[in-house]
Amino acid sequence: MGGVGAMTSSVADLDDLRATVRAWCRANIPAGWRAAQTGVPDEQYVAFQQEWFQQLRSAGYAVPHWPAEWGGGMSAAEQIVLYQELAAHDAPRLVLAFVSIHHAASTLLAAGTDEQRKRHLPAILDGEIWVQGFSEPEAGSDLASLRTTARAEGESFVVNGQKLWASGARYADWCLLLARTDPDAPKRRGISYFLMDMRTPGIDVRPIRNAVGESHFCEIFLNDVVIPAANLIGPRDAGWRVAQETLGAERGMTMLELAERLGNAGFRWLVEACSRPGPGGTRPIDDALVQDRLAALETEIVGLQALCRGLVERHDAGTVGPAEASIVKLYYSELLQRVMDFGVEIAGLAAHTQLTKAQSSGWESGAWVLDFIGSWEWTIPGGTSEIQRTIIGERGLGLPREPVAGG
């Protein structure tokens, strides 16, 4: 029964909160932001994100999951209400601050020193942007085989290597970095976790264009980058454990938000697309086949939403199962893909003429083909669907592990 305030919000309190958030959404969500954010240059996107973040912050809605002392303090039940309403009113997503308010914050809260927290948590509220430096060219699904090294030199570490798929690294002020401090230890041992200032000399960030044509993923080249030992987070050589413990910390609420967005804007776009008369004048939705698919997809989305709410509640109660986060991630990402695939089919040839999508939207922008292709950003990163199935099988069901290659 952990989680401060988990069971304290009465139904009436929650209804009040819902009304408050609803009113706030109506008053604050910029009208027509989707159209305005479609195809905008990066600077405008960044400015819009920072502005929206501050707007949410003033309302107390930017970091509801943080402890009260740092500016958060909502119970799980309250957060569920908040995210449901933001999704229902089609609020812009917090894309830019995502790693900052989730991964960075949960790592700082779980493993950081008081100094580190004081240095960064308020800064994040003021707009400090973080990036995750985990993956490498030869360490994707097999993250533990990462090769970036951090050599101790006096009160510092000197880092060399290359990171890949660092989302938003171009705008980042700080980086959550995993690097090998003991090259002789076996794979998962000997990795340390650092907070790296992105303005340190020796850091070279190069954007990678992704399949939808955006460049928010980056490569980070690290060439004799000096990190003060004070920026180690958690014990030296114990970075893998720290990263694992904090990696999924935000998953529940994030997935809840995404599930609600899929169930709101996402499904609404789909029904709208199906209700639009085609070239021949007939509406797809009048076809029994289309109705059947819509009903099946809506059912699955409702199931996802319930799964996410349950995960959040159980997380708060400390009863979350070992594979629940993987189940939700796998199910969301593959369902998202099916929904978008169906959207592409229904919208037909015209779907392919939507060449840009609204920045700051999620994976349900209404630009079907881009959203469909973008859905692989969910089935691949953060542990591919294949990895998730292995986790569910082994940690969730207790099935035996594969024998390790070569012994």
Place this chain on the structure above:
Amino acid sequence: MGGVGAMTSSVADLDDLRATVRAWCRANIPAGWRAAQTGVPDEQYVAFQQEWFQQLRSAGYAVPHWPAEWGGGMSAAEQIVLYQELAAHDAPRLVLAFVSIHHAASTLLAAGTDEQRKRHLPAILDGEIWVQGFSEPEAGSDLASLRTTARAEGESFVVNGQKLWASGARYADWCLLLARTDPDAPKRRGISYFLMDMRTPGIDVRPIRNAVGESHFCEIFLNDVVIPAANLIGPRDAGWRVAQETLGAERGMTMLELAERLGNAGFRWLVEACSRPGPGGTRPIDDALVQDRLAALETEIVGLQALCRGLVERHDAGTVGPAEASIVKLYYSELLQRVMDFGVEIAGLAAHTQLTKAQSSGWESGAWVLDFIGSWEWTIPGGTSEIQRTIIGERGLGLPREPVAGG
């Protein structure tokens, strides 16, 4: 360009053959055999099978794939015509003689001595029934780990062990037996292949009831069974190779026959089931959803038929790819399952009242639930679907093998 007569049949000759087979089918296929064979006791089923086999034999249609000197001699093109017409006219299947005319014959032809062939091939034409004794309780998918032993003693071998899933063992006169002759050799080495007379003392056959309630699968317990050394087929300790070489020999034509049956009686039952008015008076086939599924299934069946014809032709031409048989087996078995599953859905509650199916039919008897459950007899034995996918990946696409457990 191997295969005697493969390219010799002209289109006109094939048209003539088709007309001849068609006329023969009309004159010879017992009218109403399905109804007459539904729920009959075993003796009647065996008698019917033997009788039908002799009828086909007199027409020259029982073993068309055998060499001419032994009573066959049809080219691949001719066999395709034959099996198409038998399927189109819904002839009873040769279930009882299946192993005899395919596995036993191809093994004898490929690896048998002249004496062995003379002893058995004419006998098979006279109705000698064979069973395959390969699988064991601990050797299913991993057949090479079989444990039945054959100890050399003078001019004989003494066999001990247990075989499983021996289809039709109750009626069998002879058994194709794999047993270990060298217990010290690694898994696939040290296995020998025997022709075992099922009347030898020490053989105990016990039927196993399967999921549809039939008992054609059997366990064979072997207790000091003496097999003369003359009944070894192929070289001693080389049984695995012989079995592998002859195992898929019949697959092409068998799959062709099954594909044609699925495309004829199978799909016809389905369209009929969809065209029957339900309790509310509406016909499933008037529903766009049902039409879509029917079109998709018909398309897949047509693809399967073409795949099978191509396999047979390429087999004849000696150009068959290393995984083609696995592709066909995997695709047929899973498609069969989908077709029957859809039949169960369409036929609704009434489908569950069909408690028996016609003996001598294939997996498309029109008893939907039994046919659906029976379809696992295709996805499990003869290499599960999982094993087939591995074969396709490794032999067909050249993907690397899994590391062997424990080194």
Place this chain on the structure above:
Amino acid sequence: MSTDFTEAHDELRTVARDLLGKAPVRGSVVGVDWPSFAESGWLGLEVPEELDGAGATFAEVAVILREMGRAATLSPYLGTAVLGVGTLRALRAYAGRDELLRAAAAGLVRIAVALPTGDAAAAPAGEPIAPPYRVAPSAGAYHLSGRADFVPDAVDADQLLLLAADPGGEPVVVAVEPGHPGLAVAGQPVLDATRRFGTVTADGLVVDEGAVWRFPPATETGAGGAAGVRRLLDRGALAVACDSLGGAEAMLGRTVAYAGARQQFGRPIGSFQAVKHACADMAVQVAVGQELLEAAVTAVAAADPGAGVAVSRAKSYVCAAAVEIAGQAMQLHGGIGYAWESGVHVYLKRAALGRSLFGAPSAHRARIAARFV
């Protein structure tokens, strides 16, 4: 859901799993003897306390149904406790009705309700549901005719409740006992040996007015006969979904256990990704199905106006998934799974029948989709 509820359900579940797990196996079919049933208190879960019931809700009935699905129990629970008690409670408070409820709770009477159990049970809102019988007054009595197929637990029932349309088209329930002149009950054997069905034919059947029971009149909150019938059919559909989820859980559990133990190629087959990932997909389906089921059970127990759609979601998803899961269980058990002895076929047949009972997935999806058009 509050913690108290959860704990009470956990306890009920444990007791049920224990009792059903000990039930005698007849052939491959697990049955529960009637005295154990009567004692269990499960029959009267939804019977009001003043009629010697437990005064509980469908949420508790759902716990029992899921455990029965898990054990593939053969029992008249669907006929008596789900449909029988549900029908009686949906009617006006006739004296005879209350007596029956009391008897049902005590295990003194087995009930079967003759209503549509095929796709008609999932007709979209707005499409009327035709009762299988017609009743008309004639010379001081009532004449009944009609026929219902696949009536759950009809053959062993001591009391039949027939859903009929009166001359005005209003649904009513006619209570008759087996043996009543003009009433014919015939067994309808199915491949799923864990379920019992019958056809109930009324031909020249005459009852007096006391046997014709009505639903409460329509009010502003939307009750009335038509709504009552829908709620009954939703109970039936949801009961089957509970059963199917229980079966799916059993199949997943058995498959995982088998895959962890069975060795091939020198390792447990569960260490192969083909098997492991298939089990993971089954686990995902069970997890999603459970959420949809719980939502529907909560809605039905609370008589929520949106309960119908929630039921259709649960029924369509869970019952389709259950067939897939039982099929995968058979596949992953290999030859053993195809053997009668393993009992996997029992679950596959039960799931396949459950998929069609009280509306196929496609019928329920059509009902869901009617809201979009």
Place this chain on the structure above:
Amino acid sequence: MSTDFTEAHDELRTVARDLLGKAPVRGSVVGVDWPSFAESGWLGLEVPEELDGAGATFAEVAVILREMGRAATLSPYLGTAVLGVGTLRALRAYAGRDELLRAAAAGLVRIAVALPTGDAAAAPAGEPIAPPYRVAPSAGAYHLSGRADFVPDAVDADQLLLLAADPGGEPVVVAVEPGHPGLAVAGQPVLDATRRFGTVTADGLVVDEGAVWRFPPATETGAGGAAGVRRLLDRGALAVACDSLGGAEAMLGRTVAYAGARQQFGRPIGSFQAVKHACADMAVQVAVGQELLEAAVTAVAAADPGAGVAVSRAKSYVCAAAVEIAGQAMQLHGGIGYAWESGVHVYLKRAALGRSLFGAPSAHRARIAARFV
């Protein structure tokens, strides 16, 4: 198919694969320069020998299309060689028509044909297909109006052929050149950068009688304008299926190569069953698709009366499979597959567009199913 044919196709395939493989890459888009095209002889494959063509059939065109799909080639082949030549050959033998065929074969003219390219292209037999334009005689000339979207290769075309209905409802083809008064051609950019489309609008467009070409009259063997239009649309649909199969083959090949090389967890990822079995499923889809495609190509080349159904089978199966296969390719390539640089997205976009072009799978299945009802 005879051995001679097979060998000729193998040779054509080898030449095409070689040339298309060498084609310059613009961005991620592979194009073929026009002179190479003109030289290749591919444009006139179906042009009769007396008009300086190769006198071959659609079977040979299909070989080129499949290779273009494999290389994801940007070219006006669909507009000129498939639809242009196909349309001209379907018409009566007008002098202007023969000149155009000769010019097309020589690579002197690029053609675009404005006809329905969406689901209307897959209308079931019996449902009329409405041409996008209407033409009417007026004062010694012909007035044309209408608009077609998603006309392949419209923007760079030197010659436009517009499918129109005459006042009697008979389909005719109107030949106009870009720049003709009243004709507007506008590019219609799509995410798939390997294809070019345009809208072609006729508003107040006047042509003389010589520009209005007719199909041969209907005969007992079932020709006539309506049948001619159907055959054209079937050519379009089948061309896309050829393209999609080639793309699927490329994606399978690349994925297998990547999975054999990429190491994770100390072994090539292709040694993991999750990857290996996914590749196996892709291989099965390609194998089935190839059979359906070959059957349709043979039927179209032979002008078989059952060709339409064969085309719908190939189009619906192959084009749906191609999207799945390109998607799996992206998945199995991991992060690399999602990077622009890998070019996997090019195939996914091309497959997704191909799925809708000349009729979505569901539209083609509806056409197949019309025979069952």
